[in-house]
Amino acid sequence: MIDIYSQLPILLIAIPLFAAPVCVLLGGRWLTYLLSVVVCGTTFAISIGLMQQVIKYGPIHYEIGNWKPPYGIEYVVDGLSGFVMMFVSALAAIVLLYGKPSIDAEIPRSKHYLFYASYLLCMTGLLGMCITGDLFNVFVFLEISSLSSYALISLGRTRRAPLAALQYLILGTIGATFFLIGIGLLYQMTGTLNMSDIANRLDTETGPRTLLVAFGFMTVGLFVKMAVFPLHSWLPNAYTYAPSVVTAFVAATATKVSVYAFIRLVFGIFKPEFAFEQMPLGTLLLTLSLVGIFIASTAAIFQDDVKRLLAYSSIAQIGYMLLGIGMATTDSLTAGIVHMFNHALIKGGLFMVVGCFVLRLGSSRLSDWRGAAKTMPLTSLAWAIGGLGLIGVPMTAGFVSKWLLLTSAFESNHQLVAGMMLVSSLLAVVYVWRVVETLYFSEQPSAAAKEASEAPVWMLVPMYAVIFAVLVFGVWTQFSAGLAAEAAQSLLPLDLVPTAPTVSPGGTP
Amino acid sequence: MISFPIIRVVSKLLIPYILLFALYVQFHGDFGPGGGFQAGVIFASAIVLYAMVFGLPAAYEVAPPKVIEKLVAVGLLLYAGTGFASLFLPRPNQDVPVTGNFLEYEVFQHNLLPGILPTGQHLGIFLVELGVGITVTAVMIIIFYAFAGRERVA
C-alpha cells in the first residue's frame, strides 16, 4: 500500500493543483465551493501532519519522480517552511469557509468556478514557494500564485479592478523577471538549481562580482513582491479594488510568503555573512523599513477607504518584519518570523471584518460605516479586537512580535531603531482608532448602517476563529515564538559579530 | 472571406497537414526534438487558421468553446493524474514493495506488447506530454476565442 506519510509533501501541492482543473470541469457554484473547501481543509491537515513530522524527526526531503536531489527537484519541509505553510493553508481554508456570502455578492455567478480554480491555484503557488528546495521551482510557483492573484484581483466589482490588476501585473512581472535573472546568474556560477547545493557551491567570501549582481537582482525582485517601500505602489490599489475575500486571502498570505522566500534567499542561499557584512543589506533594510513604516502609516491615517487604509498598514507591517531580518540576530529573526505569523492572522482577520461590512453596508468607505456598531455589534467588536492586535496591545498577538522585536533591537544595540519603531507604532493607534470611533461613537449613523443587519453566522464564526486566534497567540506564545525561534536558530545559529565596537552587556571595561 | 477562394482552398488543403505535423511533433517528441508544448501550439494554429478563414461561428462548430474550456482542465488532469498514478504503483525491482514518488515514471513498467506500447519512463513521459499537448492546444484556442469573439460572446 502507499505510504501516505512519506507522500505528504507532494500531496500538499498536488491535491490543490489537481482540484483546480476539476473545479473547471465541474462548473457550477455549490459543488466547486464544497470541493474547494474540502481541498483547503485537507491541505491544512496535511501541513499540520508535515509540521508534526518535522518536529519529531527533523526536516523532510522529498524527491519528485525519485530523482536524486542535485538533479531532480527536491521538496524540503523544515521548521520555517512548515510553519509558513501551516498558517498559509489555515488562512486559505478559513477565508474560503467564511467567504461564501461575500463571494456570492461580489463576483458574477457565471465566474464562480473560475474563481475557485484560481483561488486553489493561488494557494498552490504560495505553498509551492514554501516547500520547494529548487530555485527555479520557486520562480514557477511564484508566477503561478501571481498570475492567479492577478486574475482574482481583476474580479473586483468596480472598473478600477482590472486596472489595479494590470498595474500589479506589470510590477509583479518585472519583479519576478528580476528574480529570474538572479536565478540565471546563480546557475551560471554554480551549475545547479538546488538551493542547498547552491549554498554549498557558492563561494560567498571571494566570489565573483556576478554574485553581487545576482543578489541585487533577486533582492529587488522580491522587494517588489513583498511591497517594500518604495516598491509598494501596486499594493494599495490591488487590495482596495479586489473582491473582499481575495483581499483577505492575498493580504494575509501573499506578502508573507515573499518574505519567507527572502529569508530563505538571504540566510539559506547567500550566507548572512555575505548579505550583512559584504553587502549593506542590514542598513538598507533598516532604513527602508523605518522610512516605509512612517510613510505608509501616515498615508494610512488619511485614507477614507478602509481597505486602502489596511493596505497601507500592510506596507508598514512588512517593514516590521524586515526590521527583524535587517538586525540579523537570531532573536530579531525570530521576531520577524513571529510577526509574519501574527500579522497574517491580524490582517486576515481585519480584512474578513471588512468583508462583512462590505457585504452588509455595500461599501468599504469609512463614511458609510458610521454608527454601524449599533446594528452590527459582533463585527464591530471583531474590528476592535483585531485593531488592538494591529496596534500591539498586550494580550494580543501583535504585542508578542513587537515585544520580541523591541528586545532584540536592544540586544543588538539598535536603540534608535527601537525608539523609532515604538513611535511609529503610535501611528497605528491613530488609523485603527479612527475606524473604531466611526463605528461606535458616531452620532449620525449612515443610511446604510441604520438598515444593516449583523453578518451571517457562517461568516462570523470563521472570522471569530481568526480573531480569537489573535488573542490566543497573544498569550500562548510557546507555539508561534517557539517554532519561530527554532526556525531562526537553524537559519542563523550564531549572531553576526557586530562590526562596530559596542559596549556589551555584562562586560566590565 | 468568401471573396478569396484561393485562401479558402489553400487553407483547406493545408489544415490537415498542419494537424498531421502537430501530431508528429507530439508523438515523435519522445524520440527527437518536439513535444506536447510545440505540438499544442501547432495544433491550435490550425484551428486559428480555420477560424480566420471561415469565420468564428464555423470554428465554434469545430471546436466549441465550452468543450475547449473543459479540455484545458482535462489536459492538466491527465498530467496530474499521471503523477498521482505513480503514487499507487509499486516500484519495479524492489525486494520490499514500495510505491513510487510523484511523477516517478519507472513504476509504469509493464510487459504488455513490448516494443509497441511504450513502457516505464517512456510511458510516463508520453502521458505527461499528451496532457501538456491537450492543455496547450485548448489554451491557445481559448485565448484566440477570448479576443476574437469578444463582442459576440459578451
Next chain:
Amino acid sequence: MSTEQFLGLYNYWIVIFLMMTGFYIVIARNNLVKTIIGLNIFQISVILLYVSMGKISGGTAPIVPPSMVSHGHADVPHVAHADNHADARPHDLHSDETKDLAHDHQDDHDNEHDSHAAQESRGTAEDHKETDSPDALVNHPVSDSDHHAADSAHDEQLTYSNPLPSVLMLTAIVVGIATTALALALIVRIREDYGTIEEDEILEMDRAA
C-alpha cells in the same frame, strides 16, 4: 577592457540593450498595450540571457547518440522534451549513464574548466572565464576517463549545448505567454469600461469620478 573582450561579451550587450529598451518602454509609454510590449521585450532579454549562457558554439542538441544507446539500452532514449511543468527538467537526459555523466560533469567541471575552455574558446565559456565567473557553464558531455560508457562515446561531435537553460526558458516563455494573455485580457476589459487604453486618460477619469 579591450575591444576584443568587449566584443567577446556581445551576447550580454544585446541582453542589456534589450532589457533597458523593454524597461524604458514599460516606464515611459502611456499606452497600456505598448507597456505590455515593453514588458515582453524585457522578458525576452532574460530568455536570451539564459539561452546564450547554455549555448556552446558548435554544440549540438543534446540528443543521446546512437553509439551510447547501443550500450545495452533497450529503451529508445527521448530527448529534451519540453513542457510547462518544471519537474521534467532533469529527466531530459534519460538513461542512468547520462545521469552519471551529468553528475561527473558537475563534480569535475572545476578542474576541467581550463582544458575545455581552451578547446571551446569562443562564446560564453570564454566570456565567463574572462569576466570573473569561475564556474561558467562549460558544456561537455563526457570528460572523465573513469567513466565506462563514456569512453567509447567520447568524441568531438558530442559537444552539445546545455539543454537545461533552454528547458527552463521554455517554462519562462509559458509564463510570459500567460502573463501577456492575462494582461491583454485585462486591457480589453479596461478598454470596454473606460473607452481608452491611455493610462493618463484613465487616471484622469478616475480622478474625476
Next chain:
Amino acid sequence: MIEWTGSNAIWIAMALPLLAVFWVFLFGNVPNLREAGSIVVSIVLFCVNVSLSKLVFRGGRPEFSFGEMLPGFELNFVVEPLGMVFALVASGLWVLTTIYAIGYMRGHHESNQTRFFACFAAAIFAAMAAAFAGNLFTLFIAYEIMTVSTYPLVTHHGDAKAKAGGRMYLGILLSTSIAFFMFAIVWTWQLAGTTDFREGGILSQAFEENRISSVLLAVLLGLFAYGIGKAALMPIHRWLPAAMVAPTPVSALLHAVAVVKVGVFSVLKVAVYIFGIDLLADTGASEWLCYVAGATILLGSLVAMTKDNLKARLAYSTVSQLAYITLGAALATPASVVGGGMHIAMHAVGKITLFFCAGAIYVGAHKTDISDMRGLGRAMPFTFGAFLLAAISIIGLPPGGGSWSKWFLAVGTVDRGMYFLTATLMVSSLLNIAYLVPIPVRAFLTPAGQEPMKINEAPLMCVVPLCITAVGSVLLFFFANEIYSVLEPIVGVQPDPS
C-alpha cells in the same frame, strides 16, 4: 479543594473580577441579577484581599507565576506591602462604588449598563494584576489592559464631547506607554538582565559597572515617569480632565482610585524596586523629577481654582495630588516613599468621597457647576457634610487622613534639604483650602437662589457609600500608624516580628 495559601489567593483575587465580567455579560438582560453578582463578587474580593493582607503584613511574600510568556519574560505576581495596600484600597472602594454606581446609573437611566459594569470589572481585574505584579513586564501588561478596558467607560455617552475626551484619554495613555514605558522596560531589561521588582532595586549593579551614567539614569527615570502617563505628571496630564466626561462613578473609582493610582503606584514601585531609593539619592537622577512634581502640584492647584465645573475642579485637584505621590518617589527618602504610599490610600478615600458627592449632587439636584450650588447644603446635608470631611482630608488638616501623608512628604523634602519644595507643599495646601472649602461652606451658609427648593438628597444607594467613605477618611487619621508600619518594609525596614 483549593488550599487557602497566599499564592492561591493571588490568582483568586484576579479571577474574581473576571468572573464578574462574565457574569455581567451572561445576565446582561436581567439587571437585578447582573448587579447582585457584581456586589457579591466585589465583597468576596475584598475579603480575599483582607485575608491575603494579613499574611503580607506579617512579612510574607506570596508568589504566583503563570510561567514564561515570552522568552525571558514571566507573567509573575508577588505581593508586597505597597501593592497590598493598593489592592485593599481598590477592592474596598470597588464594593462601595458598585453600590453607588447602581444607584447612579438607575437614577440616571443610563444606556449600555451591561457594557458599563463589564468594563468596570475588567478595570478592577487590571488593577489587581497591577497591584500584585512581580515584574515590570507583568505591570506593563496590566497597565495596558486597564487603559483599553476603561476607554469604553470614558466614551460611555457616545456624543462628540465624550468622543473627544476618549480620544485624548486613549491617545495620551496609549502613546506614552508604548513610546516611553515599553522602551524604558526593555532598556531596564537590557541593563539589569531582569525586570523583577527586587528590594533595593536592580539597576545599581549596572551603574556600578559604568554601563549607565547618572545622566542616562535620569533619562531612564524620565521615560518611566512620562511613560506611566496615568501618573498625570504635567504636561501630559490633559487626559485626566478630558476623562471627566465619563459618568461620575467612573470618575470616582477610576479617576480617583484605580487608574490614576495605578499610575503613581507604578512610579513608586519603579523608584523603589527598580532604581532603589539609595541609587536615586546617590546619583541625584531623580532631582529634576522633584521639581517637575513640585511644579505640577502648584500648577494643578492653580488651574483647579479657575474651574467652575465641579468635576473639572476635582480632576485638576487630582493632578495636583498625584504629583505629591510622584514627589514622594522622586525624593527617594524612606519617609517620603512611605508618605507617598500612604497618600495613595488617603487620597483615594478622600477623593472618591468628593466624586461621590459630585455625582450625588448631579443626581439629586442636576447641578454640575459650583456657582449653582449655593444653599444646596440645607437640602443635601449628608452630601455636603461628607464633602467637607473629605476636603479636610485632602487638604491635609487634622483630623483628616491626608495630614499624615503630607507630613511625611514634607519630612522627606526637609531630609533632602529641598526647602523650596517644602514651601511648595505648604502653598499648595493653602490653595487646596481655597478651592475646596468654599464649596460646602457656600452650600451651607449662603441662602439659596431664587428657584424654589424642591431638591432632596440623592437616592440612598448613593448617599450611604459616600458617608462611609467620608467617615473612612477621618478614621484613617487614627490608623495612620498601622499603615505606616506595614509600608515600612518597602524601604528596607523589617517588620516587627511580634
